[in-house]
Every structure is written in structure tokens, then in C-alpha cells.
Amino acid sequence: MIKQFLGIFAIAIFTFACSPKSEKTVPPVSQEETTVKKEQKLILFFGNSLTAGYGIELEDSFTGLVAQRIDSLGMDYRVINAGLSGETTASGLSRLDWFLEEEPYIFVLELGGNDGLRGITLSETKKNLKAMIQLVKAKYPETIIILAGMQIPPNMGQEYIKEFEEIYPQVADEEKVKLIPFLLDGVAGNPDLNLPDGIHPTEEGHLIVFQTVWENLKDLL
Template identity: 60%
Template sequence: MGLCLLISCGESGKRTSVDPGTDTQDISSEESKPVNTPGKKTIVFFGNSLTAGMGLEPEESFPARVQEKIDSLDMDYKVVNAGISGETTAGGESRISWLMRDRVDIFVLELGANDGLRGIPLSETRENLQAIIDTVKNHYPDVKIVLAGMQIPPNMGPEYTAEFREIFPDLARANQAYLIPFLLEDVAGIPELNQADGIHPTVEGQRKVAQNVWEILKPIL
């Protein structure tokens, strides 16, 4: 299966983009702040433009589609989309503590692709992802962690590409976390499921991504 170039930073779209050089530590919005709803548990989707639904309306992003599935089953969970376009693992690590001010019951971590596309040392990507997981667990020891597996094109060479792919199952095993094997399974590289940039899923592509997530998330709920 072909792979698309995952996550373009700073592109225009209906969702706010972040330039690759932007420090996201001070970026916040009502949309990305967990909001506790009485009687409901909170699922936080923490990621980049894939999670943010870049180029689409907020209700067309895969976290919103997951909320629709939850509502259809009358489950008491509130989904929070904490995705920022252009986010790296370093940016995520810098803002994670801010997000922990409100209760988190399930934490879906979707970061790393931007690191891979920039050739950031894989040790740094691992350390940042582990730091994010540690912060979430330190605040909420009973939280359930879901890690979204990612892949990148072979531009950085076969060794880098292969090791990058293994970061996510390795961290899932080390942290007793749940793993989505590849978030963009059956979406990456399929033109009709991606926008004109060939990078970000279309509305239908986001539906498929939501299904990939739901296969792992539903048994947890």
C-alpha cells in the first residue's frame, strides 16, 4: 500500500495551521481544552493536522465522527479534539501539562509524523512521546492510553523509516497502552480519500480513519 506524505505544516484550510517553526506551548483554544461534562467521561484526542481535521469543518474530523458513534450507542463519553496542525512531539510535550487541568479518562496520542518528515532524531521522538505519556499518567494514574501508529515515506532511508514505524508498538508495549496499528490504514495513498494536497483525508477519508480508531476504542469503552 502506498503511503501519503503525512502532515503538511502551515497549509491553508478551514482549520488553523501552525507554521513549522511556531512554538505551540502558548497556543490554546476553547476547542482544544478538555471540558468536563457532568456524568460523562472524557476522551482527549491529542495530535496534529490529522486529528484537527485540516481543510474540513470541525464536525468532519475523525474525533467528531467517533463522538457520533459514541452518541449513537448512548455511551457517557465526551470527545475533546486537541489537535493542532503542524504539531511535533516536542510541541505536544510542551503543551500537555496545560491540557491536564481537567479530567482525562482516555487519552489518544497521535503525534510523530511531523518529526519523521523533518528527520528529527528518532531518540528525541521516542523521548517526547514517552514524556507526554508520563505526564498524562502522573496526573491521572487510571487513564487509558491509546497510541496511534504512524508511518512515513522512505525519503529518510529504509533504516530510519523502519525504526520510525517501530516507535509506536514499542511504546505501546512499554506503557501497557492500546495501539492503533496504522491510523491511515486504507486511506494513505488513495487519491479519492485524500484532499487535493494528497496529504489530508477527505470527509470520506476521515470516516475511514474514525473506523480505524473505533475498532480499537470501542472495546475499551
């Protein structure tokens, strides 16, 4: 009996985080509050190091700034950052299922940049982008899908660069999804807005990327 009492007392302390001297207890979350939290719509950002906020604090990344803007407006949405540094379209396709256990209200796909930097066959990149979009559509037909367009540095030859850029509008048109023409518009190529590697945006660069993303996102919320 004493052991049961001690066990219950310990659980109560852990659950409500009461100090030993406090006579008050924190009231449990109401059913209504629980329902509201469950009904928050999900915005899923799925991408590589750009989405992950490489080199800066996560809250300063464009996805973190989107989450902060949504919170400041009191909107019933929550943001999940599923960015992974080094991700290619092939590796993204292989792990996407892990993030589709819950239906996203909006799915933002930001992949392909690492494919271009590695000189991966363009037909493979296009096929993988389409496969990821089709996977989301098949599982959640009502999900709004946004494809973030990318460009690559001029070290792969002009023909490859041109064909790479054309992949994104082609995929968006063929799959009937919304397109952000170039995610890094106004940031790419500016040393003041990028880390020393010349690829990943600084905090100031991410602020501009956030503005680009938000312009494409806000009317959908």
C-alpha cells in the first residue's frame, strides 16, 4: 500500500511539475484543448541542407521563420522541418514515407540541388521529383504541394545548367503543383548573404528566402 502511494505521488509530481512546497496543482488539459492541438494542420518542409538551415540556428532558417510568423498570427498550423544535409532526390524518395504517417495540409518539396552539384543524370532527378509528388498525392489527395525550384553554379556546363533549371517548371506543370520558380532568388551568388562556402545562406539570406516562401504560402493558409 505504501509502495503504491509513493508510486502515485511520484507520477503526480512528474506529470504536474509541482514544487514540494506548492499547494496548487496544474489542471489537466481539457478535451477541447486537446482537440484543438490535434486539429492543427501540418506544413511539412521536405528538403536538403537549405531546408535544414545548415550553418545557422534552426529558428533562423526560413522554415523556422515561417513557424514564427504562423505563431505570431495565431494560425492553427504547425511546421515540421524534414530537411537533411546532403540529401539527393533519390535518398529523399527512399525516406519520404517516414514523414507521411500524418497528412500534411501543405507539402513543400525542396530537393535536386545536390543532384545538380554531383552531376546526376537529369532524367533521374526529374523522375525522382515526380515520384515523390505522386507518392504524396496517392496517400493524401487533398494535400497542397509546392515545388521549390533550384539553380546550380556554372561549373557543370551551360547545357546541363539550362536543362536542370527547366526540370522544375516541367515537373510542376506535368504534376499540376504550385511552383516557386527559384527558392534562392535574390540570395544566390551574393557573398554577403551566403556562408563562406558560397552555397548556404546566412541568417540574412534565410530572411530573404523566407519572404519568397511566405509570398507563395500565405494565400494558402
